[in-house]
Amino acid sequence: MAKESVLTRAEKDSFQIEKFIFHIIFRDDFKPEYLDEVTLNDSQEDFFKARFAEISEGTQFIFPEKATASLYMQCADIVADADANFIETSKRITHDFLKLHSGTTTDGVFITALVKVNGSHSLIFLLKLDHIKVYQYKVSKSKALLKEIKDTFSEDKRAIQKAAIIDVSDHYVWDVLAKDRSAAGSESGVTDYFKKFLDVSELATPSKLTELALRLASKWAKENVRDLDPGQEPSTYKSRAIAYLNSADKFDSEEFIKAIVYDVDPVRRAALQDSLKALMDELGLTGQEFRPNPGSLKKAQTKNVRETAEHVKIEWEGEAEESNIFIPNAPDEEGYYNITIRTTRITNLDRSK
Template sequence: MPFLSDAERDDLRIDRMVFHVVGPDLTDPVLLAEFDPPIFTEFFLGRIKSAMGGNAYKFRPESPTMATLREIGADQTQFVRGSETLAASFQHEHRQNSIDGVFFLFLLSTVEDRRMFALVKYDTDQVLKYEIADAEGRRRAILEEFRQTFSTKRESLQKIALVRLGAEDGEMMVRDRSRPEGISEYFGKFLRVKRAATPAEFTKKTERLLKEVMKQHRDDLDPEIRKGGARRINEQLRTTREFGPETQLQLFDAVFGVLPDNSPVRRTYLRKLATAKLDEETFQVDPTAIPRTPRRRIETVEGIQILFDEEDRGRIEKRELPTGDTEILITTAQVTVDDDDALDRSGGT
């Protein structure tokens, strides 16, 4: 299932929020008071939800960030102190690489009072505000500069980790603008996390999923698509450099053909992606994890060889004749190479 179900997304609430100022010119973050009660919650919930399509990670056991979040979870009086600890750690790890912004800590809740945290680095934008005024009989624009502002632009949300703590570990969705396919080194160092799976494991998982869809919908597919299905899946997946929300439907079209949005094949594919938690994941496809379709061989005493893929075994039929000979029948959609045709065209005998 996705990191958040539809019901959890719809019911997501901000219970507490605070931010501290971070940036390259600061030795320590500028610590600020908590917003009590939280303000502009719909604005910030919109930003958090817009970043849901991230990558799955898990805390390493020694993660200080996880330890701090656990302290807050066990005793909410530690919320502000914990946020200051996290902001100081974030500032320390990012001081040489960051730009001016703020570090947010949100305490969230959703259905059945399930608790989560959102850790957010928000870049502050430079914007110009204008007003129109009448002066000397003419309308003039008056410009005013604002530097410390938050924008609805998705790119302003530099980094976000949405965290759900378990009894012993913690899982999260991470979106890092500087590394869409993963996480930047310094953000990873701050969080102390590991990817939920390796690229090879994600690749293998996707391959199995595609083959399940192919098997389930064989009767719904064009015969040309159905023919050599496993080989087709492996070849198309092998040529896909990066799998993610931007490419998952392109891969579907390459494997199954362009089908309408309401196609049962497409619906099954999208449902299985969500169940496997691959619908929001971005990873580099590992070609070494994709098996080569095994080749089979039949050879006769006359030296005749027949080579075919395992998945085409059903096209080869062998029958024992009363004479003791073996008849081999090959069923094919089309013969593409025949040396006799070439000899006929060249006048050979």
């Protein structure tokens, strides 16, 4: 069965760069400056593996028509016979990218890499890196002289303008993970011209991703109830997820986690954030960028329901305390949950005749 997840930490740690090349792009030139070989030493290989790990998440896409998708076919050619096809295919991919981005891109390089995951599975990494000015300084008699250094690679994440990971197998449910720093305000998380270059469609709509985000938050709180702050009922975390989805203009994984996990204990907070991130990785939500659609959430999804051993049901919306409901996260010494409900009125809903 195809995996729903983005790349896990273990998969990132297993990266092996099998093939690597970059070609140089200039904003005002229609043709890239092509290279035929790039040699990486061990430290340089570690540098780029770290960059690849950083972008190993993003909005999930599929190739709707693989037989006619140029990029898919090019990546399939590389995976099928890298020794014969890698360099020339990387040039065609870079040319196609520049053709669609001419006049809108900036000076930089376009990287194509064939990366092995867990020693067996192959992925194609495509990165557009902008040139970032770097200054070297030299001190002489307490005075510093600055000299601009050109043609450098930077660890600054802002240098990664666009990135895509392509899987031409059926290993994952997605075909492409894509990130685009220029896509502020975009519905899909990437600019229209980058999406056109990739020739892809979104795997899931914003409505489906909104529902997934809430379902995931509820699942996580339920499964980790014993590890939560004893003073916070699981519905509190679900309520914060709903509040985030109602207010956010764009879904951001890190902000979503911070919004849900509020805890004054820094150790417990860090552990809970890690476990929530792990579940988001597993269900493929990490890195997805979309505009939440809270209108797609049905009442059955936003409502909280608890049932006791005696088959007594308690239902409410929002945080339990706001409805004067107090449910402990753990039983007392005798094994009982002491539930408290404070109210000024009780209505008999018995519909029997």
